Amino acid sequence: MTRTIYIVGLGLIGSSLALGIRRSHPDARIVGYNRGEQSRTIALEQGIVDEASDDFGQFVEEADVIFLCVPIQQTIQFIKELAQLPLKETVLVTDAGSTKEAIVAAAETYLSDRQVNFIGGHPMAGSHKSGAMAADVNLFENAYYILTPSALTQADAIPRLKDILSGLHARFVEIDAAEHDRVTSQISHFPHVLASSLMHQAGEYQEEHPFTQQFAAGGFRDMTRIAESEPGMWTSILLTNKESIIERLAEFGERLKTVQEMIATGDKEAIWQFFDQGRRIRKEMEIHKRAGVDSFYDLFINIPDQEDAILTVLEKLRGISVVNIRINEDNRADIHGILQITFKNKEDLERAEQIIHEQTSYQVFVD
Amino acid sequence: MTRTIYIVGLGLIGSSLALGIRRSHPDARIVGYNRGEQSRTIALEQGIVDEASDDFGQFVEEADVIFLCVPIQQTIQFIKELAQLPLKETVLVTDAGSTKEAIVAAAETYLSDRQVNFIGGHPMAGSHKSGAMAADVNLFENAYYILTPSALTQADAIPRLKDILSGLHARFVEIDAAEHDRVTSQISHFPHVLASSLMHQAGEYQEEHPFTQQFAAGGFRDMTRIAESEPGMWTSILLTNKESIIERLAEFGERLKTVQEMIATGDKEAIWQFFDQGRRIRKEMEIHKRAGVDSFYDLFINIPDQEDAILTVLEKLRGISVVNIRINEDNRADIHGILQITFKNKEDLERAEQIIHEQTSYQVFVD
Incomplete structure (x- = not known):
């Protein structure tokens, strides 16, 4: 039938x-x-x-x-x-x-x-x-x-x-539907509010401090990217998940007060622990994994700012599966950059590293 | 001499x-x-x-x-x-x-x-x-x-x-040195505090809500990336720029309260304006420009999850300068993705679009 x-x-x-x-x-x-x-x-x-x-x-x-x-x-x-x-x-x-x-x-x-x-x-x-x-x-x-x-x-x-x-x-x-909404409030809905709020804040600050706009780079760009999402959809999300989002917002406000206190008192040890723990929590998160991929296998290649530099690299790696590729601009304001290639497994990574090392003059490293 | x-x-x-x-x-x-x-x-x-x-x-x-x-x-x-x-x-x-x-x-x-x-x-x-x-x-x-x-x-x-x-x-x-510190508090130092705080919050939430870790994806990943920075350097930054960072922190706390109020009262129009304005501010920021590049000229290609798919594309674009390349995972949990290539100017973009359109069966678009 x-x-x-x-x-x-x-x-x-x-x-x-x-x-x-x-x-x-x-x-x-x-x-x-x-x-x-x-x-x-x-x-x-x-x-x-x-x-x-x-x-x-x-x-x-x-x-x-x-x-x-x-x-x-x-x-x-x-x-x-x-x-x-x-x-x-x-x-x-x-x-x-x-x-x-x-x-x-x-x-x-x-x-x-x-x-x-x-x-x-x-x-x-x-x-x-x-x-x-x-x-x-x-x-x-x-x-x-x-x-x-x-x-x-x-x-x-x-x-x-x-x-x-x-x-x-x-x-x-x-x-459970309610649990879905709680989890997504933490990892998606509230972060959207944060990103938009940061964008508003920087936008207003810029009026008095024009270099704000000029110096905003990698980290700021990443943190505010989702602020460009479609407003209608996010309005509906906020209106249909009010309780959880408000709870996360209020809890975060308290959290910021604690950090503010640490900075005000100049508590070096507490601030260090704050950053160190944040780093450790993130390193342990599944965020570092990809669907179907156990973990990242990243190779970094310092390519020159020349036409076809990326092509040259990929030609040498022909036949090796590339999970992802990007020019890493994390801390760079310029165009010339580090080419980051992600492989499916350690064997592919090692093979690629050897090929680039032997067949090009580009700096290559794994970390 | x-x-x-x-x-x-x-x-x-x-x-x-x-x-x-x-x-x-x-x-x-x-x-x-x-x-x-x-x-x-x-x-x-x-x-x-x-x-x-x-x-x-x-x-x-x-x-x-x-x-x-x-x-x-x-x-x-x-x-x-x-x-x-x-x-x-x-x-x-x-x-x-x-x-x-x-x-x-x-x-x-x-x-x-x-x-x-x-x-x-x-x-x-x-x-x-x-x-x-x-x-x-x-x-x-x-x-x-x-x-x-x-x-x-x-x-x-x-x-x-x-x-x-x-x-x-x-x-x-x-x-001016003080102005440098004010501007960087807004676009770098305070966002670092935000990212680490969000990481702490998600880490604690995860203990009661284990799916937090599992569902955290693109937007959350981008927003917390800088939380993995070296704690020592950031501790020194916070301790030598206390006043501006505290001022940004406190101001942001007030900002979050306003958003919380909007959500609590279910003010649909205000929430929509909040997201829409955040989007507009970001679109107008220099963040969309690259050093030496007036703006983005992005081509999106829907590549299959096959070995050498990226290589195939780049071979066809040989001779056209590529400013950046990445597999766009913004909203995707999977490996298969959209290949995003950034060009220096409109002419290169249009030439590339035509080549991919004529010489491959991949979906290609500009937006």
Whole structure:
């Protein structure tokens, strides 16, 4: 029996989900809703969906699985609308919002009278691109895909959803919706507030101290990068995860007071410990690992500021898998830089180091 | 007449300064002090200095210019010692510390009775490498090199210093020492405190919420990267720039309270404005520019997770200057990624886009 998968919202996430689902379920009928015409047209033309509509209700009754891939407030609105629409008895509804408690609560409130399985979902992947044009079957490969079960999640619902999504090659993690929101408040939502606040502060400081703008470099750039994110999405996140974010904010305020006290009293030992412990905590975090990669294997090459210097290096390393590559500008204001290449394992790293050492005059080191 | 340049501290900064000075002044006699034997030996072997000593006093009397390239507290200590040592009448003394007011004040206090020109210096470049082994004649190319004149700076001293340093190809900026410390508190010192505090907070949160570690990704990683810096140096910075850092800390605390209030009252419009304004401020900052480059010209290429995919791209772009290259992981948890290549100008960008579009099947876009 052909299953009907209904993708609501054919943006980057919805369209990429559709491609991933089709990879493992080529027989599925995939239908889509999108308010705007452009992504709907592209999704049809590219075969991302088999049919598309700008009427949310059109495919609801035929759907075996419904993916709500729209902004948080719209997701909640569609959950309310689903409560009034005819649905298949076994329908499974899930979403892709960045916060989970408000969405799961909406489902439990509005859909509790219906024969509906609801599972909160948060595929932790994205891109700076958007729309169906940017659809990417590999978008979720090795990414965490968080599932937050609800009171409306029957025993077989999660295995069913994982099966449908098997073509994504994502890493599924089940976690309570409230806990999801707490964890993401710490590692994502509150840091966004910090970055934007720092940007505001520097912007105002600059008015009196014009060199602020001129001297801002590597560290400051990294710390404020996320301040350029799309305001609408982050407003919704803050409004649907108020409690946890406020708690982190207030706790951080206290933390800053402690540091301020240390500086004011000139407590050298305490300040040293503060920096040293921060460093140790970070070094121990999984942050140093990459999905599917146990740890970093980095090679640093001091390349000259010449055309094709990077190409020269990569040609010599032909056949060795490169996980990542970048010109390291951490502490540098200039263009000339250190080329940092990350390998999958120690063997590749050592082989690369030897090749560069023997075949070029570039300084090369591992650290 | 051969001038004697005395480099005090043959670490990365001191050794790289020596190389840069020699590039434009091959006739200069460059002598060095270093406490540890290793960098002293390397500096001699590599010809970075002509003579070296582990006795600070040894070359003081012969020096026309003295560069103090040691940690801040040691710099202040050596300034005190200089006051007791025989010096050439025209000697020019400068340093390379990250804070300037305390060092300039020490010079003005201890050297005011001597015929000494003192200019505070802060070459804004560095590397994750250290020691004379890492010496790099191009380290300061296009980097800001800040000069903070003192009460002991005679009219001809700054042109003399700039001439000596002309081989560095740095960008000199003259600024008051106190203003230097205020500006760097905003764009460097206080952000370091923020990053370490965030790391501490996440570390503690993780004890109760183990997914914290697992889900921390791109944005969090960028925001906490500088928390891994060397604790000793940052302790000295905090202790010698207390007032400005405390002022930024306290001001930021108030700022966070305002945001907290916005979230607590659910003021959607205010939160949206907060994020939008932060975004606008950052977009307008020079942070988007690179030294010597008017702005970014970025090309994004969706490369497959295959060996040599990056090489394939660069081979096709042979002859086009690449300013930077990286695999963009901003919002991605996986390895497969977007290759971001930065070009010097619009023409190179457009040429590159056309080549990739015509000669590969990779998705390519500019944004």
